[in-house]
Amino acid sequence: MEKALRNEVNQDVKLKPEKKWKLPHVYVILFSLLLMVYIATLLVPKGQFEREEGPTGALLIVPGTFQYIESANLTLFDLIFAIPTGMVQAGEIIFGGFMIGALFVIIERTGLLSLIIQLIIRIFSENRILVIPVLMIPMALFTAFTGVMELALIYVPIMIPLILKMGYDRLTATAMVLVSTGAGFSVALTAPATVGLAQTLAELPLYSGIQFRSVILATVLLIGIWYVWRYARKIEKNPSLGLLYGDGIDHQYMDEEEKEVRKATKKDLLAIVFLIVGMGVMIYGLLNWGWYFIQIGGWYALMSIVLGLICGLNSSAIAESFNEGFKKMIVAVVVIGLSRSISVILQEGNILDTIVHGVSEVLSGMPTALTAVGMMVVQGLFNFFVGSGSGQAMITMPIMNGLFIY
Numbered sequence: 001m002e003k004a005l006r007n008e009v010n011q012d013v014k015l016k017p018e019k020k021w022k023l024p025h026v027y028v029i030l031f032s033l034l035l036m037v038y039i040a041t042l043l044v045p046k047g048q049f050e051r052e053e054g055p056t057g058a059l060l061i062v063p064g065t066f067q068y069i070e071s072a073n074l075t076l077f078d079l080i081f082a083i084p085t086g087m088v089q090a091g092e093i094i095f096g097g098f099m100i101g102a103l104f105v106i107i108e109r110t111g112l113l114s115l116i117i118q119l120i121i122r123i124f125s126e127n128r129i130l131v132i133p134v135l136m137i138p139m140a141l142f143t144a145f146t147g148v149m150e151l152a153l154i155y156v157p158i159m160i161p162l163i164l165k166m167g168y169d170r171l172t173a174t175a176m177v178l179v180s181t182g183a184g185f186s187v188a189l190t191a192p193a194t195v196g197l198a199q200t201l202a203e204l205p206l207y208s209g210i211q212f213r214s215v216i217l218a219t220v221l222l223i224g225i226w227y228v229w230r231y232a233r234k235i236e237k238n239p240s241l242g243l244l245y246g247d248g249i250d251h252q253y254m255d256e257e258e259k260e261v262r263k264a265t266k267k268d269l270l271a272i273v274f275l276i277v278g279m280g281v282m283i284y285g286l287l288n289w290g291w292y293f294i295q296i297g298g299w300y301a302l303m304s305i306v307l308g309l310i311c312g313l314n315s316s317a318i319a320e321s322f323n324e325g326f327k328k329m330i331v332a333v334v335v336i337g338l339s340r341s342i343s344v345i346l347q348e349g350n351i352l353d354t355i356v357h358g359v360s361e362v363l364s365g366m367p368t369a370l371t372a373v374g375m376m377v378v379q380g381l382f383n384f385f386v387g388s389g390s391g392q393a394m395i396t397m398p399i400m401n402g403l404f405i406y
Contacts, residue, residue, distance in 0.1 A: 026331070030338040037342050038079045041349030046071050049353045066357040074349050082348070086341030093193060094333040096293030099300035100148050101329030102322040106304045109321055110311040112271055114158050115264050121162050128166045132232060133225050135159070136180040140221050143184030145283055147191025147389065152181045164250055169242040172232050179224035185389070187217040190286040192293055193336075194389035201397040206290055271310040278303045 024032075050065035087094065107113050117135065124131045143149055155177045163173035188195045190207050199206055235242045244250075264272075282299055285291035291299075304325075308318035346352040366374075 026335055027338065030335065030342070034079070034082070034338065034342050034345060037345045038074065038082075038349070041074050041345060041351050044351045044354055046350035047354040047357060048350060049357075066353060068354075069350065071350050074345065078348060079345065082341040082344040083338065085344050086339070087337035089344070090336045090340040092293040092297070093197065093336055096192065096297035096300070097329045097333045097336065098326050099297040099304070100146070101325030101327075103300045103304045103307075103325070104148070105321045105325035105328065106307050106313075106318070107275070109317075110268075110271065110307060110313070112268065112275060112307070112311070113155075115268055116272060117158055117162055119264075121166065125166075129229065129232060129236070131163075131166060132172075132176060132229050136176050136225055136228070137221065139177065140180040140184040140217070140224075142279075143181045144187065144189040144191065144217055145184075145279075145286070147185060147188050147193045147195070149181045149185040152177050155181070167239075168232050168235055169239075169244045170250065171242065171244050172228065172235065175228045175231065179228055180221065183217060183220045183224050187213050187220055189213055189217065190283070191389070192286070192291075192296055194393060196286075196292060198393040198397050200292075201393060206292075207287065210287075267311055271307050274306060274310060275303070278306075 023029075045068050047066055047068045120134055121131060124134060139155060156174060159173040159177055160170050163176070164170065185191070185194075189210050190196065195213075196206060199208065239245060278299070282291070282296060285295060285299070289295070304322065305318060308321065313321070343352075346355070
């Protein structure tokens with residue numbers, strides 16, 4: 001009896017999952033960074049550069065004018081108030097983020113994205129491998145213009161059943177989405193939350209350097225397409241070579257796909273035309289009218305309402321879609337505000353210029369190109385802790401820009 005009880009206890013112990021370290025929530029990481037920066041303001045000597053008004057009216061650092069200063073330490077109230085201050089300063093970006101979420105929920109709820117992809121699939125049914133570049137290129141370009149990689153959450157559930165029907169596997173569909181949106185986000189052309197924000201903070205002409213980024217985007221995307229194409233060809237020749245072959249899950253997606261297939265109506269076609277024209281207006285506004293988050297947010301809100309009405313959604317359904325879109329974007333916008341609060345503490349604590357001066361002293365003997373490479377490596381490592389592109393820009397661009405100015 002005693003032996004049986006011991007065996008049962010041992011079995012219970014074995015069944016307990018091993019505790020593994022888990023990366024803390026992004027809120028925890030950002031608040032920890034905020035606290036660390038606040039403590040740094042109490043320890044790091046305070047200093048300032050002289051500043052002069054730049055071409056756009058913003059105050060820019062004057063190289064060679066750094067000096068240490070005496071100023072009062074920030075209080076705990078300053079730490080607490082930095083969070084809402086950061087939210088307010090990032091208000092237009094937060095608003096734009098909410099409107100982006102609303103638009104994509106409207107597109108998802110009306111089924112427009114699914115209809116567009118199904119049409120492409122039918123066109124290339126006889127030469128199915130071409131569907132890879134045909135779908136990856138627009139996904140990459142749309143992400144490069146908007147910077148919204150979160151669209152992958154909408155693409156994947158739609159792509160998987162359609163790509164399975166073409167004879168490939170779920171990994172092919174997922175790779176198509178992640179590789180294309182990853183390329184578009186990494187080498188963004190006019191993404192307001194990353195390129196636009198970073199260039200604004202650096203006092204650069206909005207969306208400048210787009211020609212160079214276009215060449216890099218084309219190169220990266222071609223490599224990504226070749227990578228996915230190569231894997232898909234291998235499955236065509238021998239399905240058993242697929243990494244997910246025989247796992248017994250594919251049928252779940254195929255069943256779901258059969259329920260969702262529907263024919264496009266005149267309303268759907270009108271909505272698709274409106275969506276394409278609307279996105280064209282947005283891109284034109286970004287490139288020629290200097291649109292930023294206020295304008296983009298307002299345009300997305302208008303597009304969402306019009307699309308919903310065209311597709312037959314009533315006012316309450318459109319409002320519910322807005323709420324659902326806000327929920328999907330809440331983490332991203334809070335991250336933006338918290339990231340901005342870190343910049344607030346750095347500036348109000350008068351240590352941002354000290355950091356810029358210190359790093360500049362270390363890197364002053366290095367070639368500019370080598371300095372840029374080192375900064376890119378640091379930015380890449382920072383990406384593991386802060387997943388928001390705009391949040392990273394708000395934290396790191398004041399320091400990076402200061403290095404090159406200095």
